[in-house]
Amino acid sequence: MDIRIDRESAIPVYVQIRGGIRDLILSGRLPDGFRLPPERQLATALGVNRTTVFSAYKELKSDGLVESHVGRGTEVVSRKAGKSAVEPAGPLPWRQLARDGSVREPDPLVRDVLALTERHDVISLQAGLPAAELLPLEDLRRVQEEILVRKGPEALLHSPTEGVTAFREALCRHMVPRGIRSSPDEVLVTSGSQQGLDLVARTLLSPGDVVVVEEPSYFGALEVFRSARVRLLGVPTDRDGMRTDVLEALLARQQPRLIYTLPTFQNPSGCVLSLARRRRLLELAWRHQVPILEDDPYSDLRYEGEALPSLKALDPYGYVIHLSSFSKVLFPGLRLGWIAAPRTLVRQLALVKQTVDLHSGTLGQWIVEGFLSGGLFARHLAATRTAYRRRRDVLLSTLAEEAPPGFTWNRPQGGFYVWCRLPEDVPPTRLLAQAAAERVAYLPGGASFVEEPTGNSIRLNFTFAPEEQLREGVRRLGRALRAAQAEPQRRNRSVVGTPPIV
Numbered sequence: 001m002d003i004r005i006d007r008e009s010a011i012p013v014y015v016q017i018r019g020g021i022r023d024l025i026l027s028g029r030l031p032d033g034f035r036l037p038p039e040r041q042l043a044t045a046l047g048v049n050r051t052t053v054f055s056a057y058k059e060l061k062s063d064g065l066v067e068s069h070v071g072r073g074t075e076v077v078s079r080k081a082g083k084s085a086v087e088p089a090g091p092l093p094w095r096q097l098a099r100d101g102s103v104r105e106p107d108p109l110v111r112d113v114l115a116l117t118e119r120h121d122v123i124s125l126q127a128g129l130p131a132a133e134l135l136p137l138e139d140l141r142r143v144q145e146e147i148l149v150r151k152g153p154e155a156l157l158h159s160p161t162e163g164v165t166a167f168r169e170a171l172c173r174h175m176v177p178r179g180i181r182s183s184p185d186e187v188l189v190t191s192g193s194q195q196g197l198d199l200v201a202r203t204l205l206s207p208g209d210v211v212v213v214e215e216p217s218y219f220g221a222l223e224v225f226r227s228a229r230v231r232l233l234g235v236p237t238d239r240d241g242m243r244t245d246v247l248e249a250l251l252a253r254q255q256p257r258l259i260y261t262l263p264t265f266q267n268p269s270g271c272v273l274s275l276a277r278r279r280r281l282l283e284l285a286w287r288h289q290v291p292i293l294e295d296d297p298y299s300d301l302r303y304e305g306e307a308l309p310s311l312k313a314l315d316p317y318g319y320v321i322h323l324s325s326f327s328k329v330l331f332p333g334l335r336l337g338w339i340a341a342p343r344t345l346v347r348q349l350a351l352v353k354q355t356v357d358l359h360s361g362t363l364g365q366w367i368v369e370g371f372l373s374g375g376l377f378a379r380h381l382a383a384t385r386t387a388y389r390r391r392r393d394v395l396l397s398t399l400a401e402e403a404p405p406g407f408t409w410n411r412p413q414g415g416f417y418v419w420c421r422l423p424e425d426v427p428p429t430r431l432l433a434q435a436a437a438e439r440v441a442y443l444p445g446g447a448s449f450v451e452e453p454t455g456n457s458i459r460l461n462f463t464f465a466p467e468e469q470l471r472e473g474v475r476r477l478g479r480a481l482r483a484a485q486a487e488p489q490r491r492n493r494s495v496v497g498t499p500p501i502v
């Protein structure tokens, strides 16, 4: 019998012997009726104590794989007609195993939104994606080739959990226009900013903690927090961002573990937190000792108006965790984002990240480092801003032509989204059905709220679809809106005079 024992292993020797014999039986190499060697003989052959083999045989008996009979020794009993004695009791209940039942099922909305991008007959005003046809593929090819020649296989080996040092240095330079002065050991590279959200939740939050979020807020972050089983408290926003007066009242009653905010070109509303409110938010956080998670993937995409300093730039006390991403300007499929935070926290986050994915992709980090350091990112960003500004204007002007009375929207100075309010007489579900019939997709606003939303809203993205498709998409949306508006009126008319059922 070929049984291997690893004496350095933490697994007890008798468990290793039991496992070895078990594998031989289950693989059919020890047939039914096969007589195992007497304990003493096997102990000598393996160089172990007899009681060790005795314990292994005992375990195999309770597994139902062998039986002992006086005079016949220990025999394999399990394999009948080529079938294992250890039959599964049924298929594994993966859904039950994957969750403990008390956690709510994550909402499939984001996955469904991304799936829609593959349907070519649907015009997507829905997903938060950059324009695919504007991505600088030729630059990418050249940068990648240069990296492979210069760095060889190193570009595809493992790299530090915190991120490739040269990339973190480039990120520090990249954050200077945001007013942020960080050193590389205050930066953690993440696999998209979505991972950054998850790492912060895993590191700072425990079930039952209170987390303050804006209403509306980024749906993907709400899902991360819900998975962490925290209590979400919503603070309303207006055109100047989070209502800090409401936050102040909330902080008088609650001690949250985290305030999550998107101060610049918010997803989904596009609004910007005013400078006065940025300062007020920080004062409140300092006074109540609450860390702030500043999610900022959009601030590079300003189309007009004065840039404001990021929250992190205004925070000398290290309360702000700044989270950002390359997904909105460069290649989202590279999955690269980053966190800038005090180095003690970066160290903690890196320990957690290490258990999740060891590190983010090495080649991707070198590629984006090449884009940043070689000026290609700045060039691409400038071209992207021009194109997106035009697309925003196309969306807004077509809305002005096509939208029915009662449909209102804002005019964002940057970012990806226009936030729209539906007319009172258009129920969101009816509009969804009409939009599906028209083959135009948008993001329903309800999922962006923690509490019951005030009024029905939808989010329209203007960066993904080219200009002509944007126009056609808004025309389709206009038709869907008018059809949804007409439908209840028809229904109401037919309802008149119908006797009640009860």
Ligand SMILES: Cc1ncc(COP(=O)(O)O)c(C=O)c1O
Binding pocket: 128, 191, 192, 193, 194, 195, 218, 220, 262, 267, 295, 296, 297, 324, 325, 326, 327, 332, 336, 337
């Ligand atoms: C505010 C915000 N945070 C985080 C993300 C996640 O982006 P990624 O993981 O691609 O960097 C998004 C994507 O839409 C977002 O809008």
